[in-house]
Amino acid sequence: MLKKLFAPLCLSALVLALSACDKAANTAQTPPLPKVRVETLTSQSLSINSELSGRIAAPRIAEVRARVAGVVLQQVFREGSDVKQGDVLFRIDPAPFKADLDSAVASLQKAEANAFQTRLQHQRYRELVDSHAISRQDYDNAEAAARQSAADVAANKAAVQRARLNLGYATVTAPISGRIGRALVTEGALVGQNETTALALIQQLNPIHADLTQSTRELNELRRALRAGQLQQVGQNQAKATLIQDDGSAYPLPGKLLFTDISVDPGTGQVILRSEFPNPDLDLLPGSFVRVRVEQAVNREAITVPQRAIQRDSAGIAQVLRVDAEQRISQQPVQLGSVQNDRWIVTEGLKPGDRIVVEGLQHARPGEQVQIDDSPLPLAQSKGQ
Numbered sequence: 001m002l003k004k005l006f007a008p009l010c011l012s013a014l015v016l017a018l019s020a021c022d023k024a025a026n027t028a029q030t031p032p033l034p035k036v037r038v039e040t041l042t043s044q045s046l047s048i049n050s051e052l053s054g055r056i057a058a059p060r061i062a063e064v065r066a067r068v069a070g071v072v073l074q075q076v077f078r079e080g081s082d083v084k085q086g087d088v089l090f091r092i093d094p095a096p097f098k099a100d101l102d103s104a105v106a107s108l109q110k111a112e113a114n115a116f117q118t119r120l121q122h123q124r125y126r127e128l129v130d131s132h133a134i135s136r137q138d139y140d141n142a143e144a145a146a147r148q149s150a151a152d153v154a155a156n157k158a159a160v161q162r163a164r165l166n167l168g169y170a171t172v173t174a175p176i177s178g179r180i181g182r183a184l185v186t187e188g189a190l191v192g193q194n195e196t197t198a199l200a201l202i203q204q205l206n207p208i209h210a211d212l213t214q215s216t217r218e219l220n221e222l223r224r225a226l227r228a229g230q231l232q233q234v235g236q237n238q239a240k241a242t243l244i245q246d247d248g249s250a251y252p253l254p255g256k257l258l259f260t261d262i263s264v265d266p267g268t269g270q271v272i273l274r275s276e277f278p279n280p281d282l283d284l285l286p287g288s289f290v291r292v293r294v295e296q297a298v299n300r301e302a303i304t305v306p307q308r309a310i311q312r313d314s315a316g317i318a319q320v321l322r323v324d325a326e327q328r329i330s331q332q333p334v335q336l337g338s339v340q341n342d343r344w345i346v347t348e349g350l351k352p353g354d355r356i357v358v359e360g361l362q363h364a365r366p367g368e369q370v371q372i373d374d375s376p377l378p379l380a381q382s383k384g385q
Contacts (some may be wrong), residue, residue, distance in 0.1 A: 037359035046302035054212035066192035115149035
């Protein structure tokens with residue numbers, strides 16, 4: 001009787017043991033879903049910046065030249081100093097020009113005396129010709145002499161004015177305010193002999209310009225995007241410019257974009273863009289090579305993705321891994337714009353609300369399901385993102 005009862009119990013225990021083994025085997029054969037971290041995309045207003053290279057240029061450059069011939073007697077300015085418009089820079093020997101002025105004044109006085117005499121004679125002849133005391137020919141001669149003497153006076157006045165100008169040119173002054181460089185002549189040098197001799201160079205350094213170059217291809221792409229309504233034009237004198245220094249840091253004072261040239265350099269196919277920066281400490285010197293980040297347009301509905309989320313296939317086409325509502329992976333080709341703050345601007349292929357894989361890309365496979373990792377990022381990594 002015990003054997004009959006014990007046999008069914010052993011059989012039931014054996015069935016339960018076998019079913020438990022099957023479940024354990026199935027559990028061991030089913031791998032866990034790969035974990036990935038995703039980012040839900042949103043649109044935002046983003047400035048479209050172009051990093052361009054160029055050189056620093058002074059807004060105003062004046063070559064100080066001798067306008068009269070003579071010997072330099074004195075250099076008044078200190079080389080490398082700041083000068084103001086009208087400051088005396090050089091003194092040229094004024095003696096010859098003073099003598100020319102005195103001679104011109106004497107000639108003017110002589111012409112005025114002659115004009116006084118001919119004018120009185122003309123007045124007397126006017127009274128006599130009415131009474132027929134003199135011939136009409138004598139009166140006409142007197143009138144012609146009076147007019148000629150008046151013309152001589154005017155010519156001599158112009159000669160006096162010219163002589164005064166030459167005397168004034170003997171004192172060479174600064175035509176603009178700015179910083180003056182080294183003197184190109186010394187005391188005792190003969191200048192202005194048959195040519196206008198360069199004496200020094202003055203450059204305005206605050207504010208200062210940065211002349212940048214941009215290819216016509218990039219400029220045309222920007223214009224097409226503006227016409228298509230994908231971007232919006234930045235207002236005149238509102239486009240910001242940031243100068244990148246040699247160490248990669250930003251110049252502390254912001255600048256602005258002044259204008260884009262209307263002609264293309266036939267040799268390089270590039271266009272000049274001029275920006276302006278404050279330069280109170282004269283850290284920016286003309287001729288220096290610089291890089292400037294210029295804001296040229298605004299995208300009101302820009303979509304950006306982290307750089308690490310971008311993959312490229314064998315043909316070089318950029319793509320991302322997108323996660324659908326069933327947490328299944330699919331490949332999505334995208335078109336990329338420029339890089340802004342370590343993120344790619346996506347021009348086509350994605351829309352707000354899409355979820356893309358940003359971590360765990362090596363484990364995710366198209367067509368497979370994944371598990372979303374919602375654990376908080378480490379502090380350092382979250383700041384970098």
